[in-house]
Amino acid sequence: MKNTKIIQDLEKLGIKGNYEVVYNPSYEELYQAEVSSENQGFEKAELTESGAVSVKTGIFTGRSPKDRYIVQDDVTRDTIFWDGKVNLPTTAEIFGSCKELVLNQLAESKKIYVVDTFCGTNADTRLKVRFIVEVAWQAHFVTNMFIRPSHYELENFGEPDFTVINGSKTINPNWEAQGLNSENFIMFNLTEKLQIIGGTWYGGEMKKGMFAMMNYYLPLKGMASMHCSANVGEKGDVALFFGLSGTGKTTLSADPKRYLIGDDEHGWDNNGVFNYEGGCYAKVIDLSEEKEPDIFAAIKRDALLENVVVNNGIADYTDGSITENTRVSYPIYHINKIVLPSKAGHAKKIVYLSADAFGVLPPVSILNEDQAQYHFLCGYTSKLAGTERGITEPQPSFSPAFGEAFLTLHPTMYSKTLIGKMQEHGAKAYLVNTGWNGTGKRISLKDTRAIIDAIIDGSIDNAPKTQVPIMNLEIPTELPNVSTGILDPRDTYESASEWEEKAKDLASRYIKNFEQYCDTEEGKKLVASGPQLQEQTI
Numbered sequence: 311m312k313n314t315k316i317i318q319d320l321e322k323l324g325i326k327g328n329y330e331v332v333y334n335p336s337y338e339e340l341y342q343a344e345v346s347s348e349n350q351g352f353e354k355a356e357l358t359e360s361g362a363v364s365v366k367t368g369i370f371t372g373r374s375p376k377d378r379y380i381v382q383d384d385v386t387r388d389t390i391f392w393d394g395k396v397n398l399p400t401t402a403e404i405f406g407s408c409k410e411l412v413l414n415q416l417a418e419s420k421k422i423y424v425v426d427t428f429c430g431t432n433a434d435t436r437l438k439v440r441f442i443v444e445v446a447w448q449a450h451f452v453t454n455m456f457i458r459p460s461h462y463e464l465e466n467f468g469e470p471d472f473t474v475i476n477g478s479k480t481i482n483p484n485w486e487a488q489g490l491n492s493e494n495f496i497m498f499n500l501t502e503k504l505q506i507i508g509g510t511w512y513g514g515e516m517k518k519g520m521f522a523m524m525n526y527y528l529p530l531k532g533m534a535s536m537h538c539s540a541n542v543g544e545k546g547d548v549a550l551f552f553g554l555s556g557t558g559k560t561t562l563s564a565d566p567k568r569y570l571i572g573d574d575e576h577g578w579d580n581n582g583v584f585n586y587e588g589g590c591y592a593k594v595i596d597l598s599e600e601k602e603p604d605i606f607a608a609i610k611r612d613a614l615l616e617n618v619v620v621n622n623g624i625a626d627y628t629d630g631s632i633t634e635n636t637r638v639s640y641p642i643y644h645i646n647k648i649v650l651p652s653k654a655g656h657a658k659k660i661v662y663l664s665a666d667a668f669g670v671l672p673p674v675s676i677l678n679e680d681q682a683q684y685h686f687l688c689g690y691t692s693k694l695a696g697t698e699r700g701i702t703e704p705q706p707s708f709s710p711a712f713g714e715a716f717l718t719l720h721p722t723m724y725s726k727t728l729i730g731k732m733q734e735h736g737a738k739a740y741l742v743n744t745g746w747n748g749t750g751k752r753i754s755l756k757d758t759r760a761i762i763d764a765i766i767d768g769s770i771d772n773a774p775k776t777q778v779p780i781m782n783l784e785i786p787t788e789l790p791n792v793s794t795g796i797l798d799p800r801d802t803y804e805s806a807s808e809w810e811e812k813a814k815d816l817a818s819r820y821i822k823n824f825e826q827y828c829d830t831e832e833g834k835k836l837v838a839s840g841p842q843l844q845e846q847t848i
């Protein structure tokens with residue numbers, strides 16, 4: 311019954327062929343299809359010792375932001391933030407020609423997987439997203455990452471709100487004449503409610519693609535839409551962890567003392583914080599059972615490893631020879647302590663994670679209200695190797711809302727909605743450096759975890775404090791279970807002047823970056839909360 315309707319839907323979209331449709335396959339069906347000996351090239355998956363299967367995604371082992379376009383038309387012209395960098399415009403005609411390529415690619419398939427999912431926990435704001443793919447492990451990936459409707463919800467799914475068609479095996483031969491970046495494309499058409507993908511096999515494009523769409527629809531309804539992980543304690547106390555890729559959202563939100571809400575994408579409405587996803591996408595480079603026991607244990611049957619080196623069925627997490635961005639996706643229930651459905655009350659603690667490659671930022675700073683806004687707009691961090699094509703070593707970057715790559719509206723839409731919620735609910739913000747310090751090494755996970763504990767249990771607010779000049783940040787000088795001598799970054803250098811020199815360099819980058827927000831009185835007012843090159847007398 312269902313399949314006849316699905317085939318009709320596919321034909322209506324323009325996928326006409328002699329394919330078999332597999333609708334919302336079970337994990338067992340996915341497994342059989344993934345390891346089938348008929349698979350070619352990057353379709354192939356192999357079973358590993360933990361029970362998880364492992365795949366390779368070819369040359370794309372991270373997202374490809376330069377190949378990402380949004381159709382500029384009457385719907386998007388005045389809403390999308392056309393910054394010339396993140397949201398690249400294309401025409402309905404070019405979209406149409408790429409869509410044709412993807413449809414023709416799928417029409418040739420023997421089998422098409424159609425996976426209906428939800429993006430967003432709450433019925434009033436979720437998107438019903440339909441994925442149409444020809445590769446079994448891509449169907450597995452979206453089954454892991456998105457919210458799996460119950461049998462009843464599938465029966466009553468109705469028309470999808472958004473459709474993603476993945477034609478990763480096809481490329482666009484006309485890209486040059488069309489003025490595109492390459493033969494690969496990730497394109498969105500908000501009028502057609504359609505995302506199409508060609509050329510890249512990286513799963514993150516499907517996951518982060520729908521995040522960008524939630525980042526469009528929710529703030530327009532007054533909700534905060536956030537690139538953060540979230541967890542909740544026994545007492546219902548919710549904490550959010552904002553951060554760019556590799557800063558520790560997934561790692562730090564998997565905390566055995568707390569219940570996980572989600573590891574990457576959340577909304578905040580009048581009832582509280584809710585997850586967009588139904589799974590997690592963790593980095594596994596150098597993963598160890600000892601340091602990250604929850605994530606390690608989540609890698610079992612139904613988990614899907616990407617670009618991990620596997621020797622005789624044994625995954626080698628220390629090997630970054632394919633990419634530094636080795637990953638695993640798993641359904642959220644692979645983590646023991648979770649809340650389901652993935653939502654909780656209002657957040658009280660907001661942590662901004664920054665992996666500072668300069669070694670200047672303190673491991674933790676306590677932010678006042680203006681600083682909370684300033685640092686959210688700055689979103690300073692270092693891009694780490696791997697998650698984006700062409701990034702091979704850490705690069706300092708300012709990424710508004712700690713997620714510039716996924717913002718479809720102007721950055722101030724995200725700061726307004728978030729800061730509004732924070733003020734309404736008395737949430738406090740902290741800036742945590744999970745990156746480097748003067749020792750040249752990354753701050754240890756153990757120390758960061760103890761810092762997070764002190765933020766969550768409130769002991770940081772009662773700790774002795776001092777002011778770090780230039781960066782203009784207040785820091786605690788002592789915290790329970792945190793190594794001595796690391797809280798003030800100046801102490802980790804041979805001499806404080808070494809730190810000062812680097813701090814001045816970083817401060818001037820902050821100041822320069824913030825100029826873009828100084829065309830309003832509101833923005834100008836925030837400058838005093840940021841780093842300062844001159845002595846302050848307040």
Ligand SMILES: Nc1ncnc2c1ncn2[C@@H]1O[C@H](COP(=O)(O)OP(=O)(O)O)[C@@H](O)[C@H]1O
Binds near residue numbers: 553558562744754755
């Ligand atoms: N002090 C630290 N805090 C957080 N993560 C750390 C730290 N030191 C090293 N790491 C490593 O950095 C990576 C953080 O990645 P992840 O949690 O997946 O980031 P995100 O979810 O923000 O992309 C993990 O591989 C983790 O082991």
Ligand SMILES: C=C(OP(=O)(O)O)C(=O)O
Binds near residue numbers: 372518574697
């Ligand atoms: C999947 C991604 O997100 P993150 O690294 O934040 O987990 C990504 O940026 O491609």
Ligand SMILES: [Mn+2]
Binds near residue numbers: 574
């Ligand atoms: Mn993550």
